Amino acid sequence: MVEGKTKKEKMPRQPMPEQEAEIRRRNFKEVPFGYTRELALKEASRCLQCKNPSCVEGCPVSVDIPGFIKLITEGEFTKSIRKIWERNALPAVCGRVCPQEAQCEGNCILGKKDDPVAIGNLERFVADLEREKGTGELPPKAAPTGKKVAVVGSGPSGLTVAGDLILKGHDVTVFEAFHKPGGVLVYGIPEFRLPKEIVYSEVNFLERLGVKVECNNVVGRTVSLDELFEQGYDAIYLGVGAGLPRFLNIPGENLIGIYSANEYLTRSNLMKAYLFPEYDTPIVKGKNVAIFGAGNVAMDSARTAMRLGADKVRIIYRRSKEEMPARAAEIHHAEQEGIEFYLLTAPTRFLGDDKGRVTGMECIKMELGEPDDSGRRRPVPLEGSKFQLECDLAVIAVGAGANPLLTRSTDGLKLNKSGYIITDPATGKTSKKGVWAGGDIVTGSATVILAMGAGRMASDSIHNYLTLGW
Amino acid sequence: MFEILKRQEMADGTVVMNEISAPLIAKKAQPGQFVILKANETGERIPLTMADTDPKKGTITIIYQVVGKSTNLFKSLQVGDHFQDVIGPLGKPTHLEKLGTVICVGGGTGVAVLHPITRGLKQIGNRVIAIIGARTKDLLILEDKMKVASNELHVCTDDGSYGHHGFVTDKLKEVLEKEDVKLVVGIGPVPMMKFVCKVTEEYGVKTLVSLNAIMVDGTGMCGCCRVSIGGKTQFACVDGPEFDGHQVDFNELMQRLDAYKTEEAIAMDKYSCECKAAG
Numbered sequence: 054m055v056e057g058k059t060k061k062e063k064m065p066r067q068p069m070p071e072q073e074a075e076i077r078r079r080n081f082k083e084v085p086f087g088y089t090r091e092l093a094l095k096e097a098s099r100c101l102q103c104k105n106p107s108c109v110e111g112c113p114v115s116v117d118i119p120g121f122i123k124l125i126t127e128g129e130f131t132k133s134i135r136k137i138w139e140r141n142a143l144p145a146v147c148g149r150v151c152p153q154e155a156q157c158e159g160n161c162i163l164g165k166k167d168d169p170v171a172i173g174n175l176e177r178f179v180a181d182l183e184r185e186k187g188t189g190e191l192p193p194k195a196a197p198t199g200k201k202v203a204v205v206g207s208g209p210s211g212l213t214v215a216g217d218l219i220l221k222g223h224d225v226t227v228f229e230a231f232h233k234p235g236g237v238l239v240y241g242i243p244e245f246r247l248p249k250e251i252v253y254s255e256v257n258f259l260e261r262l263g264v265k266v267e268c269n270n271v272v273g274r275t276v277s278l279d280e281l282f283e284q285g286y287d288a289i290y291l292g293v294g295a296g297l298p299r300f301l302n303i304p305g306e307n308l309i310g311i312y313s314a315n316e317y318l319t320r321s322n323l324m325k326a327y328l329f330p331e332y333d334t335p336i337v338k339g340k341n342v343a344i345f346g347a348g349n350v351a352m353d354s355a356r357t358a359m360r361l362g363a364d365k366v367r368i369i370y371r372r373s374k375e376e377m378p379a380r381a382a383e384i385h386h387a388e389q390e391g392i393e394f395y396l397l398t399a400p401t402r403f404l405g406d407d408k409g410r411v412t413g414m415e416c417i418k419m420e421l422g423e424p425d426d427s428g429r430r431r432p433v434p435l436e437g438s439k440f441q442l443e444c445d446l447a448v449i450a451v452g453a454g455a456n457p458l459l460t461r462s463t464d465g466l467k468l469n470k471s472g473y474i475i476t477d478p479a480t481g482k483t484s485k486k487g488v489w490a491g492g493d494i495v496t497g498s499a500t501v502i503l504a505m506g507a508g509r510m511a512s513d514s515i516h517n518y519l520t521l522g523w
Numbered sequence: 524m525f526e527i528l529k530r531q532e533m534a535d536g537t538v539v540m541n542e543i544s545a546p547l548i549a550k551k552a553q554p555g556q557f558v559i560l561k562a563n564e565t566g567e568r569i570p571l572t573m574a575d576t577d578p579k580k581g582t583i584t585i586i587y588q589v590v591g592k593s594t595n596l597f598k599s600l601q602v603g604d605h606f607q608d609v610i611g612p613l614g615k616p617t618h619l620e621k622l623g624t625v626i627c628v629g630g631g632t633g634v635a636v637l638h639p640i641t642r643g644l645k646q647i648g649n650r651v652i653a654i655i656g657a658r659t660k661d662l663l664i665l666e667d668k669m670k671v672a673s674n675e676l677h678v679c680t681d682d683g684s685y686g687h688h689g690f691v692t693d694k695l696k697e698v699l700e701k702e703d704v705k706l707v708v709g710i711g712p713v714p715m716m717k718f719v720c721k722v723t724e725e726y727g728v729k730t731l732v733s734l735n736a737i738m739v740d741g742t743g744m745c746g747c748c749r750v751s752i753g754g755k756t757q758f759a760c761v762d763g764p765e766f767d768g769h770q771v772d773f774n775e776l777m778q779r780l781d782a783y784k785t786e787e788a789i790a791m792d793k794y795s796c797e798c799k800a801a802g
C-alpha cells in the first residue's frame with residue numbers, strides 16, 4: 054500500500070455506528086454496533102505506522118498498536134488478534150471500556166493536529182470478529198508443571214492471571230464469591246456498554262484451556278487462605294477488587310430509594326432486575342432520579358435509570374465539568390441520552406415521607422478553591438446557597454473502598470491505612486509468603502486495563518516462584 | 524451440587540425444612556451464621572439462617588417461612604432437586620459465652636434461627652431458659668428440639684390454643700422478675716424483637732437480636748442491608764446479623780423491609796398464575 058501521507062491525513066476518523074440516542078435511552082442493547090470490515094479497513098489505513106509509536110507508551114500493557122493495525126490493513130485479522138493477545142487477554146473488553154482518550158489514543162501522533170486513530174474501535178473489531186467467526190483454536194499450552202495456583206476473584210485481574218498461568222502449565226482454580234464470574238465486568242458495567250455474552254465467552258475460553266472456575270466461594274468465609282495452602286495450592290493470587298460502597302454520610306441516607314451504585318448496578322446487571330418480573334430481583338424504578346458522583350460508575354447508573362423509565366435524571370457533582378473522571382465517551386453518551394448535569398452542587402441531607410421513602414434532598418452550591426491532594430481544585434460550599442430538589446430515587450456513586458472481608462480474616466497480610474493490600478510494586482508480592490495481589494484491592498478503584506496489567510506482572514512473578522523458587 | 528436430601532413441611536405447610544448437601548459450608552458454619560440461596564437462573568438471592576449443620580455428612584439445614592415468590596419457589600423443590608447456588612457461611616457467628624442464666628426468646632420461624640444458638644449457649648455451660656411462641660398451636664415449630672437444647676422451655680400461643688395463653692413478652696417479663704438473667708437472645712418477627720427489647724431495657728438486661736434486613740450479596744459490597752445501630756449505619760450481613768437490641772432502630776428496619784412491597788406482590792401474582800397454568 055503505497056499511499057501519500059497527505060492523503061492519509063485527509064481520511065477522517067471513522068465514526069462508530071451506534072443506536073440513536075432517542076431509541077437507545079430506553080433499551081439495554083449495546084450502544085455502538087461496532088465497525089464493519091470496510092470501516093475498519095478505512096480507519097486502519099489512517100495509522101501512520103510510526104517508527105517510535107507514542108500510542109504504545111500510552112497503553113498500560115504496551116499493546117503493539119501499529120503492529121496489529123498493519124495486520125488489519127492487510128486483511129490478516131486472525132494474525133491481528135494474535136498480536137493483541139500477546140499483551141492483552143481481553144481485547145473485546147478493553148476496546149469497549151478503556152479510557153482511550155487518556156491512554157493509547159491520547160498519545161497518538163495524529164491527535165496533535167487531527168483526530169487520533171480509533172485504536173479502541175479497531176481492537177474491538179478484531180476481537181469481535183475472532184469471537185464470532187474465528188476458528189476457536191486454542192493457543193499451545195506448556196507441559197504440566199504439577200503446581201497448583203488459586204486465584205481469588207474473577208475480575209479482569211484474576212482472569213488475566215488465570216489465563217497466563219494455565220498456558221505456562223500450572224493447574225489453576227479461580228474462586229469467585231458471586232454466583233457468576235467476571236467481577237465488575239459482570240455486576241457493575243451495564244449490558245448496553247459491555248454485553249455479558251462477551252465476558253462469559255472470555256471465561257469459557259479460559260475454561261476450555263483448563264482453568265477451573267468455582268463460583269459461590271467467598272474466600273475468607275467458605276475457605277481461608279491457609280486452608281487453600283493446606284489443600285495443596287502452591288501460590289495464591291488475590292484479585293478481589295475494591296468492593297466496599299462509599300456513602301455520603303449525610304442525614305436521611307437510609308431512606309428507601311437510596312442505593313449505593315454497587316447495589317443499584319448489581320441488582321440491574323448481575324441480577325437482571327431490568328427484566329423484572331421475568332427475573333425475580335426487584336429494583337426501584339425512579340421517575341425523578343439523582344445520581345451523585347461523575348465517574349464511569351455514575352454515568353452507568355444514570356444511563357441505567359434512564360433505561361428503566363425515568364423522566365428526569367440528574368448527575369449531581371460537587372466539582373466542575375473539567376474534573377469529571379468518567380471516560381469522555383460515557384459523558385458524551387450520557388448527554389446525548391438526556392442526562393442533566395448539576396455541577397458544583399453537593400447534597401447536605403435527604404428528605405423522606407412517612408413511609409420512609411426518599412422524596413428529595415437539600416443541596417448546597419459550591420465554588421472551586423485551591424487544588425487539593427489530587428491536584429483538582431477543592432470545592433468549597435457557598436454560604437446561603439442551599440436549595441431543595443425532588444427525587445424518588447438516588448444513587449450514590451462517589452467511589453469505593455477496600456472490602457475487609459478477606460483481608461481482615463487473613464493473618465500476615467499487610468494493609469495500608471485505608472485497608473488496601475500492600476504489595477511489592479515490581480512483582481505484586483504481598484507480605485504473606487506465597488500470596489500475590491493486584492487490581493483494585495491494591496490500587497483502589499482504577500481501570501480494567503490497569504487491573505489486567507497488575508495481573509500480568511504478578512503472573513510472571515508467580516511463574517518464577519513456582520519454577521525457579523523466587 | 525446443592526442437592527436437597529431431606530424435605531419436611533411444618534406448621535401446616537407454612538414452614539418448610541430442607542437439608543441440603545453443601546460440604547464446604549457445613550464444615551465451616553457456626554451458630555448464628557446464614558447462607559444465601561438462589562433456586563435457578565432467574566431467581567433472586569435469598570438469605571436464610573442455618574438451623575443446623577452436619578459437617579460429617581456435609582449438609583446444612585434451613586427452615587423457612589413460605590411468604591412470597593422466592594420462598595414459594597423453594598417450597599416447590601423436592602428431594603433430589605438442586606438449588607443452583609448456595610453461598611456461605613455468611614455473617615458473624617454468635618458470640619457464645621458462659622454467663623449464667625440466659626433467656627432465648629423465639630417467635631414464628633425465628634425459633635429455627637434460635638435453636639442452634641440455644642444449643643450452643645447450653646453446651647458451654649449456661650442455664651438456658653427458652654421461651655417460644657406462635658400465633659396458634661399448628662404454627663409452632665421445633666418444640667421438641669428446643670426442649671432438648673434448653674434447660675427449661677416455655678411455650679406460648681397468642682390464641683391460647685397451646686401452652687401459655689399470651690405473647691412471649693408476657694412470659695419473658697415473668698421470668699425476668701424471678702431470675703438473675705445475664706443475657707436475652709430474641710429472634711423472630713421484627714415487631715416481636717422490638718417488644719422484647721422494650722421489656723429487657725426496663726430490666727437492664729443485655730439483649731441480642733438477629734436482623735433480617737433485605738440483602739443482595741451478603742459480603743458487604745452493596746450496602747443494601749444497612750441498619751442503624753446506636754445512630755450509626757452498619758451492614759447487617761457483615762457487622763451482624765446479630766446486634767445489641769437496645770441500639771437498633773427497629774422502625775427504620777421495618778420500613779426498609781417494605782421497600783419492595785409492590786414488586787413482591789407482582790412477582791407472587793405472576794408465580795401463582797404460572798403455577799396454575801402449569802396445572
Ligand SMILES: Cc1cc2nc3c(=O)[nH]c(=O)nc-3n(C[C@H](O)[C@H](O)[C@H](O)COP(=O)(O)OP(=O)(O)OC[C@H]3O[C@@H](n4cnc5c(N)ncnc54)[C@H](O)[C@@H]3O)c2cc1C
Pocket residue numbers: 150151152205206207208209210211228229230231234235236237238241242270271272273292293294295296318349350353380458459491492493494498499500501502504
Ligand atoms: C460501574 C463501573 C464502571 C466502570 N467502568 C470502567 C470503564 O469504563 N473503564 C475501565 O477501564 N474501568 C472501569 N471501571 C473500573 C474497573 O471495572 C475496575 O477497575 C476493575 O474491574 C478492577 O478489576 P479487579 O479484577 O481488580 O476487580 P473486580 O472487577 O472488582 O473483581 C473482583 C472479583 O472478586 C470477587 N471477590 C471479592 N472478594 C472475594 C472473596 N473474598 N472471595 C472470592 N471472590 C471475591 C468479586 O465478587 C469480584 O467478582 C468501572 C467500575 C465500575 C464499578
Ligand SMILES: Cc1cc2nc3c(=O)[nH]c(=O)nc-3n(C[C@H](O)[C@H](O)[C@H](O)COP(=O)(O)OP(=O)(O)OC[C@H]3O[C@@H](n4cnc5c(N)ncnc54)[C@H](O)[C@@H]3O)c2cc1C
Pocket residue numbers: 557567568569570571572573586587588589590591592593594595632635636734735736737738739764779780781784787788791
Ligand atoms: C440474615 C437473614 C436470615 C434469615 N433467616 C431466615 C430463616 O432462617 N427463616 C426464614 O423463614 N426467613 C429468614 N429470613 C427472611 C427471608 O430471607 C425472607 O423471608 C425471604 O427473603 C422472603 O422472600 P420471598 O420472595 O418469599 O418473599 P417476598 O414476598 O419477596 O418478601 C417478603 C418479605 O421478605 C423480605 N425479603 C424479601 N427479599 C429479601 C431479601 N433478598 N433478603 C432479605 N429479606 C428479603 C422483605 O421484608 C419482604 O417484605 C432471613 C433474612 C436474613 C436477612
Ligand code: SF4
Pocket residue numbers: 111112113114115116118141147148151153156157158172173176502
Ligand atoms: S488495551 Fe486499552 S489502552 Fe491499550 S491499546 Fe487497547 S484500548 Fe488502548
Ligand code: SF4
Pocket residue numbers: 099100101102103106107108109118119160161162163170172
Ligand atoms: S501514534 Fe497513532 S499514527 Fe502512530 S502508530 Fe500509533 S496509532 Fe498509528
Ligand code: FES
Pocket residue numbers: 737738739740741742743744745746747748749758759760761
Ligand atoms: S447485603 Fe450487600 S452489603 Fe450486606
